[in-house]
Amino acid sequence: MSAHLKQDKPDTANRLDQMKQGTIGQPITRVEGLAKVTGTAPYAAEYPVEGCVEGVLATATITRGQVVSVDRDSVMDMPGVIAVIEDPRMTTRAAQGTANEAPQQSPRTVCYWGQPVALVVAETFEQARDAAKHLRVEYREESDAPVDPQVVDAEEQEDETVRQGDLARAMSAAENAVDVTYTTKGHASAAMEPHAAIAQWDGRQLTVHASLQMLNYNITELADALDMEEDQVRIISRFVGGGFGSKLGLSEETVAAAIAAMELSRPVRVVLSRQQVFQCIMRRSETTQRLQLAADGEGRLAGFGHKALVSNLPGESFAEPVLQSSHFLYAAENRELMLEVARIHRMTAGSVRAPGEAVGMPTLEGAMDILAERAGIDPVELRLRNIPEEDPEEGLPFSSHKLAECLRQGADAFGWDAGPRKPRMTREGEWWIGTGMASAARVHNVGEAKARVTIKPDGTGLVETDMTDIGTGTYTILAQIAGEMLGLDPAQILVDLGDTQHPRGSGSGGSWGAASTGSAVYVACQALREEIANRVGIEETALDLADGRVIGGQTLVDLLGGKELAREGHYEPGAIAEDYTASGFGAFFAEVRVNHFTGETRVNRMLGAFGFGRVLNHKTARSQCLGGITWSIGAALTEALEFDPRTGHLVNCDLAEYHVPVHRDVPDVDVIMVEERDPVASPLQAKGIGELGMCGGAAAIGNAVYNACGARLFDYPMTPDRVLAAMPD
Amino acid sequence: MRQFQYQRARTLDDATGLVSQDSTMAIAGGTNLLDLMKLQVETPGELADVNRIGFGEIEDTPEGGLRIGALATNTETAVHPRVRRDYPLLARAILAGATQQLRNKATTGGNLCQRTRCFYFMNIDQPCNKREPGSGCGAIDGVAKLHAVLGSSDQCIATYPGDMAVAMSALDAQVSIVSGDGGERSVPVREFHCLPGDTPWRDNVLEQGEIITAVTLPAPVMGGQLYRKVRERSSYAFALVSIAAVVELQHGKFTRADLAFGGLAHKPWHDPRIADALIGQAPSDDLYDTAADLLLEDAQGHGENEFKIPLARRTLHAVLKQAVEEAA
Numbered sequence A: 001m002s003a004h005l006k007q008d009k010p011d012t013a014n015r016l017d018q019m020k021q022g023t024i025g026q027p028i029t030r031v032e033g034l035a036k037v038t039g040t041a042p043y044a045a046e047y048p049v050e051g052c053v054e055g056v057l058a059t060a061t062i063t064r065g066q067v068v069s070v071d072r073d074s075v076m077d078m079p080g081v082i083a084v085i086e087d088p089r090m091t092t093r094a095a096q097g098t099a100n101e102a103p104q105q106s107p108r109t110v111c112y113w114g115q116p117v118a119l120v121v122a123e124t125f126e127q128a129r130d131a132a133k134h135l136r137v138e139y140r141e142e143s144d145a146p147v148d149p150q151v152v153d154a155e156e157q158e159d160e161t162v163r164q165g166d167l168a169r170a171m172s173a174a175e176n177a178v179d180v181t182y183t184t185k186g187h188a189s190a191a192m193e194p195h196a197a198i199a200q201w202d203g204r205q206l207t208v209h210a211s212l213q214m215l216n217y218n219i220t221e222l223a224d225a226l227d228m229e230e231d232q233v234r235i236i237s238r239f240v241g242g243g244f245g246s247k248l249g250l251s252e253e254t255v256a257a258a259i260a261a262m263e264l265s266r267p268v269r270v271v272l273s274r275q276q277v278f279q280c281i282m283r284r285s286e287t288t289q290r291l292q293l294a295a296d297g298e299g300r301l302a303g304f305g306h307k308a309l310v311s312n313l314p315g316e317s318f319a320e321p322v323l324q325s326s327h328f329l330y331a332a333e334n335r336e337l338m339l340e341v342a343r344i345h346r347m348t349a350g351s352v353r354a355p356g357e358a359v360g361m362p363t364l365e366g367a368m369d370i371l372a373e374r375a376g377i378d379p380v381e382l383r384l385r386n387i388p389e390e391d392p393e394e395g396l397p398f399s400s401h402k403l404a405e406c407l408r409q410g411a412d413a414f415g416w417d418a419g420p421r422k423p424r425m426t427r428e429g430e431w432w433i434g435t436g437m438a439s440a441a442r443v444h445n446v447g448e449a450k451a452r453v454t455i456k457p458d459g460t461g462l463v464e465t466d467m468t469d470i471g472t473g474t475y476t477i478l479a480q481i482a483g484e485m486l487g488l489d490p491a492q493i494l495v496d497l498g499d500t501q502h503p504r505g506s507g508s509g510g511s512w513g514a515a516s517t518g519s520a521v522y523v524a525c526q527a528l529r530e531e532i533a534n535r536v537g538i539e540e541t542a543l544d545l546a547d548g549r550v551i552g553g554q555t556l557v558d559l560l561g562g563k564e565l566a567r568e569g570h571y572e573p574g575a576i577a578e579d580y581t582a583s584g585f586g587a588f589f590a591e592v593r594v595n596h597f598t599g600e601t602r603v604n605r606m607l608g609a610f611g612f613g614r615v616l617n618h619k620t621a622r623s624q625c626l627g628g629i630t631w632s633i634g635a636a637l638t639e640a641l642e643f644d645p646r647t648g649h650l651v652n653c654d655l656a657e658y659h660v661p662v663h664r665d666v667p668d669v670d671v672i673m674v675e676e677r678d679p680v681a682s683p684l685q686a687k688g689i690g691e692l693g694m695c696g697g698a699a700a701i702g703n704a705v706y707n708a709c710g711a712r713l714f715d716y717p718m719t720p721d722r723v724l725a726a727m728p729d
Numbered sequence B: 001m002r003q004f005q006y007q008r009a010r011t012l013d014d015a016t017g018l019v020s021q022d023s024t025m026a027i028a029g030g031t032n033l034l035d036l037m038k039l040q041v042e043t044p045g046e047l048a049d050v051n052r053i054g055f056g057e058i059e060d061t062p063e064g065g066l067r068i069g070a071l072a073t074n075t076e077t078a079v080h081p082r083v084r085r086d087y088p089l090l091a092r093a094i095l096a097g098a099t100q101q102l103r104n105k106a107t108t109g110g111n112l113c114q115r116t117r118c119f120y121f122m123n124i125d126q127p128c129n130k131r132e133p134g135s136g137c138g139a140i141d142g143v144a145k146l147h148a149v150l151g152s153s154d155q156c157i158a159t160y161p162g163d164m165a166v167a168m169s170a171l172d173a174q175v176s177i178v179s180g181d182g183g184e185r186s187v188p189v190r191e192f193h194c195l196p197g198d199t200p201w202r203d204n205v206l207e208q209g210e211i212i213t214a215v216t217l218p219a220p221v222m223g224g225q226l227y228r229k230v231r232e233r234s235s236y237a238f239a240l241v242s243i244a245a246v247v248e249l250q251h252g253k254f255t256r257a258d259l260a261f262g263g264l265a266h267k268p269w270h271d272p273r274i275a276d277a278l279i280g281q282a283p284s285d286d287l288y289d290t291a292a293d294l295l296l297e298d299a300q301g302h303g304e305n306e307f308k309i310p311l312a313r314r315t316l317h318a319v320l321k322q323a324v325e326e327a328a
């Protein structure tokens, strides 16, 4: 039996708060954590499959053109080589998140350097890799493929364009005006676990162990790529060693493994090398952004302009949504927003860690810092003055809005000095010390999801959905939601995820998993509660469950009488999405030190205060915030994809040369969670969390760099060379 | 990775005999070689494992110096009591490199011979004169942020990436090398690495069949020791610029200034004129500029890496200032 909730109205019933188990919000340690740290949690490539052979992708060494021929004979005599698979169904780019259809196919057409063109299968991985390197491929190269976003005519994304009032007039009339241009470099989506798939074909049914974030879409994408029915395909992804957007859509190794397994009638494993993960999955686009702020003497914005240039391959629908939060963060009557895409031949750009705000917020909040300085207003106060009553473009109410509280509580906890600010006030030895702050905003996303919840005759629970846990804590919070609703200890609930044989969840991405799939679990539990109340003979609203029994009454075991009880919950966001603007908000505070001689910048301490609805588990939520803040540090100081200016290939394609923060770069980080109930966000009153920590934090660091040493930078990341170039004498 | 044969050398003779063959390479910790083999940048037909030939000891020399075996791990060297007491510069340089896990495997010999981190060298589908003589240099006009500003050629602008050897250069250590015929020679670290010139494939003076057995540090000298490594993140990154310094002052004047520079060239850079300029002079910003002028006289950037020229100057100021402060 199934229960359906399409959320058309705010959920003010707030049922979770009336439950009696008391597990929701508890800082429970991730249930699968021990298995992961002891190496017993199998990742996609680690399933022992008898007779499995190994495939390695051969990749293009030109930027654009056609494959004329693939010379199988160049490798078929090499030791162990079984086959060279060249199939028009093979995919050449990762699917965009929620694409729900096969990504670009036909590997004979090359669109970027490093694109997969064929798969070499051999008995061992080493043999396959050697052969893939030796495979002779003849190309017809098309020269002069543009690889620099600055040299091509960009396409305007018309649905992003906003023109309200007259920005030019507001700028010239403004007492305080800021008009600045920033750049941000591309970011990698690579996770610790490389993309991997083991495909098995029994003549009727295809089973794939893969490392993917959104099986509910990936199954459709895979079936579409192979021209099969979905019921012939099963994908299993129980453990995913990080996603960061790189595993949202179906990736190249999965399709290649499936085709090879069917062709060879043998199980085939394909694991991308670290370099391939970087070179043929997803990048975050580099951006160029112009910010225009027109304010009166009190710093109140009358004009707001944000224009961004991003890039992607021809034919890709995705454009880094840089302006996402700019649309509603600050009030201003005269607005101009525009997003443009340059079509260039670097690898696919897609959703990477907080797409949009991760690069849009650091520039906007950098410009706000300049405005605060010009207007002589404390930066915290400047933000407080510009918080809109309602969405300034759409006129919609906010679902909930905790920016002001986050700014105040954050400033307080950080010890923010609201006195006059001037650069170069503190020096310790070679180091300039300074502080900075920024607002955080990240739109809240929810998606359709299904989950089945069963109470077993022995009184234990089972949650089943094809939802994934990419290391965020999904296993744990789903047990907590079901436990709270059904009066069960979460330890008594088995959560079974990552298998397309289960009802379709939302997948993990855009920080929407908890609110979406969590709501499906909630809906299923609500239906179970109704059945239990029915059996007890009371109203559901009067039913109090805890520790496996009706409080003061029967146990669940007795009520079930030896039979299990199951319900499927189906959650869908409804018309409510049109009626409200929903976003997480927050504030970042940072103290940095900048070396006067070398320009090296290190973060001394950082604090984030966030409001994102109900906190389902204080430990996993805090960890998400810490991770987001760590990304903020990377975006501010080190992370940069470097592309060859001639071929457009990514040169720094491993984790030694693509610099994410290391432990020593992540100092004392503090998180404040400003709890609230958002009745619009989901029936759980919870919003997305993970990405918010990356949406603006880089500006707190950049603003602190300026406050420390007087170097105002307009290019992220702020590496020593750039800091030195901007450093006053 | 190409298929290869593996042989374990039992003695030094074994090792030199094995590596006398054209397609054989020595493997010690493997932290550099195996990575390059996976990328097929190195494709030895045979590996001669030198880990069991001895030469892992760190011993006092009769002259009061220290002989560090070629197979001593970087960790063993960095924590050795005499290194910490008499050559703290070396300990600091080693600890500024890589990670604990890598240093536990990495050896003295392997560290000296580690290859450049040039992106184009590491990608066999790109031109590189070092990897494939005559194929061109991908880095010139490419992404060259990490590349050399001193001593490069129109064939190759790569840097030697390591830290340990920069310290050893400042300390004026000697590399002991044994060849297939049993011959032994000693080469100053300062002359061990080559400039690219028109033989960019040549990183150092080792000939086919030769094995490094030790690095010998001279008896410790008076003076403060510093190692400064400038990098984007605070650990696990190669140097943009690094400076190893042994500096002594008496009566307010420099009496010693042995400086070596990393991140600037195809080798740890040592220019005797810098010591000449500093010795006998009282510390001042002008003096440091004079030293920097000498160092950077012929410096030439390649677009993105031009920042290394002012960075080297500023870092030199910082290091000398710190040395003077610590001496006071």
Ligand SMILES: Cc1cc2nc3c(=O)[nH]c(=O)nc-3n(C[C@H](O)[C@H](O)[C@H](O)COP(=O)(O)OP(=O)(O)OC[C@H]3O[C@@H](n4cnc5c(N)ncnc54)[C@H](O)[C@@H]3O)c2cc1C
Binding pocket: A656, B025, B026, B027, B028, B029, B030, B031, B032, B033, B034, B035, B050, B070, B071, B096, B097, B098, B099, B102, B105, B106, B107, B108, B109, B110, B111, B112, B113, B114, B161, B162, B163, B164, B206, B210, B211, B212, B213, B236, B237, B238, B239
């Ligand atoms: C991610 C990463 C980061 C790193 N960061 C740094 C850093 O910041 N600073 C730094 O200095 N280094 C760094 N390194 C490099 C590291 O120091 C070297 O990989 C290591 O020192 C090599 O030593 P090994 O014993 O493992 O050499 P191997 O990999 O075994 O050998 C390297 C080379 O030396 C040759 N060789 C080895 N022993 C001898 C011998 N006795 N005689 C003759 N030839 C020999 C081998 O044939 C091979 O060509 C880093 C490495 C990695 C992978």
Ligand code: SF4
Binding pocket: B116, B118, B119, B120, B121, B127, B128, B129, B130, B131, B136, B137, B138, B139, B140, B155, B156, B157, B158, B200
């Ligand atoms: S700089 Fe040297 S190592 Fe790098 S590509 Fe050029 S020749 Fe090769």
